[in-house]
Amino acid sequence: xxxxxxxxxxxxxxxxxxxxxxxxxxxxxxxxxxxxxxxxxxxxxxxxxxxxxxxxxxxxxxxxxxxxxxxxxxxxxxxxxxxxxxxxx
Numbered sequence: 671x672x673x674x675x676x677x678x679x680x681x682x683x684x685x686x687x688x689x690x691x692x693x694x695x696x697x698x699x700x701x702x703x704x705x706x707x708x709x710x711x712x713x714x715x716x717x718x719x720x721x722x723x724x725x726x727x728x729x730x731x732x733x734x735x736x737x738x739x740x741x742x743x744x745x746x747x748x749x750x751x752x753x754x755x756x757x758x759x
Contacts, residue, residue: 677756684749697742
C-alpha cells in the first residue's frame, strides 16, 4: 500500500516552486497576522485599565515571535535534514 520515498523524489518535491511558496505562506501569514494584531491591540494593566501603548511596545509581545520562529525554523530544518536520512538508509 505505501511505497518508500527515495532521496531523489524527496529532493524533487522540496525544490518545487509550489512547495517553496506554500512553505513561505505557511510561516509568513501567522507572522504578519500576529504583527498586525500587536500593532492594533492595546495592553491592559492588572487592574483592567487599558494602557495607552499598543502591544508592540511591550517586550512580552516579542517572546511569542521568538518561540514561533524557533519552532518554525526547527521544523523547516527537519525538512531539509530528512533527505539526508533517506540517503543513508
